[in-house]
Amino acid sequence: MKLYDVTAAPNPRRVRIFAAEKGIELELVPVDMAKAEHKTPEFLKKHPSGKIPALETDDGQFLGESVAICRYLEALHPEPNLFGSTAYELGRIEMHNRILELEFWTQIGISWVNGPVVAKMAPGRFKQNPAAKEASDKNVHAFYKRMDRELAERDFMAGDRYTVADITALSGVDFARGMVGLPPEESLSNLWAWHTRVSERPSASA
Amino acid sequence: MKLYDVTAAPNPRRVRIFAAEKGIELELVPVDMAKAEHKTPEFLKKHPSGKIPALETDDGQFLGESVAICRYLEALHPEPNLFGSTAYELGRIEMHNRILELEFWTQIGISWVNGPVVAKMAPGRFKQNPAAKEASDKNVHAFYKRMDRELAERDFMAGDRYTVADITALSGVDFARGMVGLPPEESLSNLWAWHTRVSERPSASA
Numbered sequence: 001m002k003l004y005d006v007t008a009a010p011n012p013r014r015v016r017i018f019a020a021e022k023g024i025e026l027e028l029v030p031v032d033m034a035k036a037e038h039k040t041p042e043f044l045k046k047h048p049s050g051k052i053p054a055l056e057t058d059d060g061q062f063l064g065e066s067v068a069i070c071r072y073l074e075a076l077h078p079e080p081n082l083f084g085s086t087a088y089e090l091g092r093i094e095m096h097n098r099i100l101e102l103e104f105w106t107q108i109g110i111s112w113v114n115g116p117v118v119a120k121m122a123p124g125r126f127k128q129n130p131a132a133k134e135a136s137d138k139n140v141h142a143f144y145k146r147m148d149r150e151l152a153e154r155d156f157m158a159g160d161r162y163t164v165a166d167i168t169a170l171s172g173v174d175f176a177r178g179m180v181g182l183p184p185e186e187s188l189s190n191l192w193a194w195h196t197r198v199s200e201r202p203s204a205s206a
Numbered sequence: 207m208k209l210y211d212v213t214a215a216p217n218p219r220r221v222r223i224f225a226a227e228k229g230i231e232l233e234l235v236p237v238d239m240a241k242a243e244h245k246t247p248e249f250l251k252k253h254p255s256g257k258i259p260a261l262e263t264d265d266g267q268f269l270g271e272s273v274a275i276c277r278y279l280e281a282l283h284p285e286p287n288l289f290g291s292t293a294y295e296l297g298r299i300e301m302h303n304r305i306l307e308l309e310f311w312t313q314i315g316i317s318w319v320n321g322p323v324v325a326k327m328a329p330g331r332f333k334q335n336p337a338a339k340e341a342s343d344k345n346v347h348a349f350y351k352r353m354d355r356e357l358a359e360r361d362f363m364a365g366d367r368y369t370v371a372d373i374t375a376l377s378g379v380d381f382a383r384g385m386v387g388l389p390p391e392e393s394l395s396n397l398w399a400w401h402t403r404v405s406e407r408p409s410a411s412a
Contacts, residue, residue, distance in 0.1 A: 091278030
C-alpha cells in the first residue's frame with residue numbers, strides 16, 4: 001500500500017504511527033504541498049478534497065482522511081486493536097477521539113492558519129484573523145488543562161490502554177509544540193507523563 | 207436507552223434518524239440548553255464536554271458525541287448496516303462522513319455562532335466575528351456546489367446506498383436552511399433530488 005505523505009504534517013503522522021503499531025509497512029510517497037501537488041486533477045482522484053494523507057490500496061483503490069485510512073487498516077489487520085472491541089468500547093474510543101479532534105485539533109488548526117509560519121509560507125492563502133488566533137490559542141491551553149485533569153484518572157486518552165485516541169492526541173500536541181508555538185505548560189505533570197509514555201513507544205518515531 | 211436530546215439541534219437529530227433507520231426506540235429526555243442544563247456537574251458525567259446529545263445505556267453507562275453513539279448502536283444492532291461492511295467500504299463511508307463534518311458542518315457552525323440568531327439567543331456567549339461568518343457563508347455555498355457535482359455521479363453521499371453520511375448531510379443541510387439562513391441555491395438540482403430522496407424516508411421525521 002502507498003501512503004501519499006508529508007513528513008512534517010500531523011495528519012499523515014497519525015496514519016504512520018497507526019500502521020507502525022499494527023506492524024503494517026506502507027510505501028511512503030512524498031507530496032510537495034509547496035508545489036500544490038495535492039491540488040492537481042490527478043491527485044483529486046486520490047482524495048476529492050485535495051488533502052494529505054491519501055492511501056492507495058494494493059488493488060488500486062483510494063481513500064482519503066486519516067481516520068478513514070486507519071479504520072481500513074484496522075479492518076484488514078484487527079490486532080492489536082486500536083478502535084475498540086465491545087460495543088461500548090467502540091463508542092467510548094470514538095467519543096474521545098472525536099473530542100480531541102473537535103475541541104483540540106480544530107483550535108490548533110485555527111492558530112496555525114492564522115499564525116506567522118503560514119503567513120510567511122503561503123502569503124495570501126488564508127486571510128489572517130488575529131482575533132480568531134487569540135481565541136484559539138486560549139482554547140488550546142484550556143484543553144491542555146482538561147487533558148491534564150482527565151489523565152489524573154486514567155493512563156491513556158480513552159481509558160486504561162493505548163488506542164487511536166492517543167495517536168490523535170500525540171500528533172496534535174507535537175504539532176502544536178513544534179510548529180504552532182503552543183506547548184503545554186510545564187506544570188501539567190499528568191499530561192507530560194502521558195506524553196513521555198506514548199512517545200517512548202517505537203511507533204512515535206514513524 | 208435514554209437519549210439526552212434537544213429537538214431543534216442538528217446533532218441529536220442525527221442520532222434520532224440513525225436509531226429510526228435501525229428500528230431502535232430511544233427514550234428522549236429533553237435538556238434545556240437555555241437553562242444551561244448541559245453544563246451542570248451532573249450532566250458533565252454524561253458527556254465531559256457538556257454537549258447534546260448524550261446516551262445513557264440500559265446498564266447505566268454514558269456516551270457522548272453523535273457518531274460515537276451511532277457506532278455503539280451499529281455494534282448492538284448491525285442491520286441495516288449504515289457504516290460499511292467490507293474494509294474498503296468502512297473506510298469509504300468514514301471518509302465521506304468526515305469530509306461532510308470537516309468541510310461542511312464546521313462552516314455551518316461558524317456561520318451559526320457568528321449569526322443573528324445566536325447573537326439574540328445567547329448575547330455575549332460568542333464574540334461575534336463578521337469576517338469569519340462572511341468566509342464560512344461562502345464555504346457553505348461552495349460545498350453545496352461540490353455536493354451537487356458529486357451527486358451527478360452517485361445517488362447517495364458515500365456511494366450507491368443510504369449510509370450514515372446521508373444522515374450527516376441531511377441534518378446539516380436542514381439546519382443550515384432552517385436556522386442559519388443558508389439554503390442551497392435552487393439551481394443545484396442533483397442536491398435537491400438527493401434531499402427529496404432522503405427526506406422521504408420515514409426516519410427523516412425522527
